Amino acid sequence: MVDSMMDGDGGLSGGVDSGRRVLFAPVPVSPTKPLTFSHVKGLLWSDVLFRATALLHKTDFLWSWTVGVANAQTHGFWAHLDATRPGMDFSGLDEEDIGLLYVDYQRQRRERGGPPPEVGAPGALHPAGARVLELWAERWGELGIPDPGLRVRTPPPMSFDALVEVLSGYGLCLDHRPFDGPVYLDGTAHGFPLRRLAGAGGGSGNYLAGLLRELVPLVDAYDDVVLAFDRESLPDYVLVRHVLARLGARVSLVGVGRVRTGGGRPVSSRYGGWRGHTAAALAGRYLDVVGPRVYRLGVRLYFIAVLGQGDREVFREELVGRCMARAARLLAAADAGAGLDPGGPAPPPPADDPAPLLPRHARPHPHVDPYRLTTALLSRNRVPASRAAALLEEVYV
Missing domain, CATH: 3.40.50.620 (HUPs)
Known part of the structure; x- marks a missing residue:
């Protein structure tokens, strides 16, 4: 489709x-x-x-x-x-x-x-x-x-x-x-x-x-x-x-790359070993605690910016928690002045278009690189505040 x-x-x-x-x-x-x-x-x-x-x-x-x-x-x-x-x-x-x-x-x-x-x-x-x-x-x-x-x-x-x-x-x-x-x-x-x-x-x-x-x-x-x-x-x-x-x-x-959940090389799911390391388990631990918007941004910060594109990093639960806290701060800053709850429903799309930010994170490819874009979002002063709000709503939550 x-x-x-x-x-x-x-x-x-x-x-x-x-x-x-x-x-x-x-x-x-x-x-x-x-x-x-x-x-x-x-x-x-x-x-x-x-x-x-x-x-x-x-x-x-x-x-x-x-x-x-x-x-x-x-x-x-x-x-x-x-x-x-x-x-x-x-x-x-x-x-x-x-x-x-x-x-x-x-x-x-x-x-x-x-x-x-x-x-x-x-x-x-x-x-x-x-x-x-x-x-x-x-x-x-x-x-x-x-x-x-x-x-x-x-x-x-x-x-x-x-x-x-x-x-x-x-x-x-x-x-x-x-x-x-x-x-x-x-x-x-x-x-x-x-x-x-x-x-x-x-x-x-x-x-x-x-x-x-x-x-x-x-x-x-x-x-x-x-x-x-x-x-x-x-x-x-x-x-x-x-x-x-x-x-x-x-x-x-x-x-x-795959996600390492132990000391060895990550293997295919056909071999098992994934109990407690699933999407359902992750949502069960965080979704109701932090709310939908924080959860969606938090998992993107962790699985994209922290783990990176390869498979060298081992899954660390404490870093997921830190990403949820960082996501809450990013959304709170984006929603500041609008009186919105980061854990509540999504606000209307911000007026400031994030598209001008994107070409630098695509070159020389036709597609935007998720790692480069997400780490820029996390870097101080790399993304203007008004465009960060738009980027969060259009791409991340």
């Missing part, structure tokens, strides 16, 4: 209409687990990047049902649930309950060994997935992120067969389906290893195929494409950038 920040006249709802068209596509999360701190970090980076960039350029947001929901990882889990827990009622479970079932499924799959099974798309949204998406809509609301269409089933604009045909025309695909073999993305002429798009059984392909089925039909409509992703997926996204560049697109990559 592509959401636009354009108003009814085709211009931006605030900010500078540069005439530049930007497509922003962050990698979606599969609805099989709770939103961990790593997911929260990615969501908040994406939200600030999109909202700030939309004040500079005509910016569309692509949330892909194909990549987020209609993928082998998710469908394999649902098939496992149907086989091992037929008729189970998921309506009373929370994200962690369903996430533990997913961790168990992944453990069993690793013990069996071999590649993940080729599973076709189900005819309808599985009850477990529906329950996770229902709860995620609440988490999005708590974080102050607009729902991108989590529960809106949208078919990809391009079939897998059409994708293979386009890629083959550019010498970027090896199609062994006529010989009952797999389909590969082929960038070997430019130093990339072969990357499988679909197994010998064909079908709709893996998540990489799903991503390209969304992006390839859209690239001609935009001046720039910005892709945000988990840094662990960097090799795949470098390959995607190469493919889209061969098709004439100008692509920027924004890799966001």
Whole structure:
């Protein structure tokens, strides 16, 4: 689903209409687990990047049902649930309950060994997935992120067969389906290893195929494409950038590191270890204490400015508390003179446009860098008070 920040006249709802068209596509999360701190970090980076960039350029947001929901990882889990827990009622479970079932499924799959099974798309949204998406809509609301269409089933604009045909025309695909073999993305002429798009059984392909089925039909409509992703997926996204560049697109990559919650290297949520380190747990500790606006700004200060883009910093609860206190002070200063409660409802948008602040935090990219913008907001005298108030309301809360 592509959401636009354009108003009814085709211009931006605030900010500078540069005439530049930007497509922003962050990698979606599969609805099989709770939103961990790593997911929260990615969501908040994406939200600030999109909202700030939309004040500079005509910016569309692509949330892909194909990549987020209609993928082998998710469908394999649902098939496992149907086989091992037929008729189970998921309506009373929370994200962690369903996430533990997913961790168990992944453990069993690793013990069996071999590649993940080729599973076709189900005819309808599985009850477990529906329950996770229902709860995620609440988490999005708590974080102050607009729902991108989590529960809106949208078919990809391009079939897998059409994708293979386009890629083959550019010498970027090896199609062994006529010989009952797999389909590969082929960038070997430019130093990339072969990357499988679909197994010998064909079908709709893996998540990489799903991503390209969304992006390839859209690239001609935009001046720039910005892709945000988990840094662990960097090799795949470098390959995607190469493919889209061969098709004439100008692509920027924004890799966001995971959050360390212990001394070791951060690992995928499929291994578990996230109890108490989830979006729901974080909201439970702070939201009712500080109020919605302070909470939304506080988590952005922590996950963007304190943790940074990489994964070197370890999660520290005391620093989250300090960010909440700093957020309260920033909002109180912004609301001073208006008689508004920082923990109450949002005030009317300030009249002072924050867009002139943004180009310096974007160069040389088409998108605004969330870290540079957020640290500037926190730095004394880097952002004029009147524009800081506008920036907070337009981008952060």
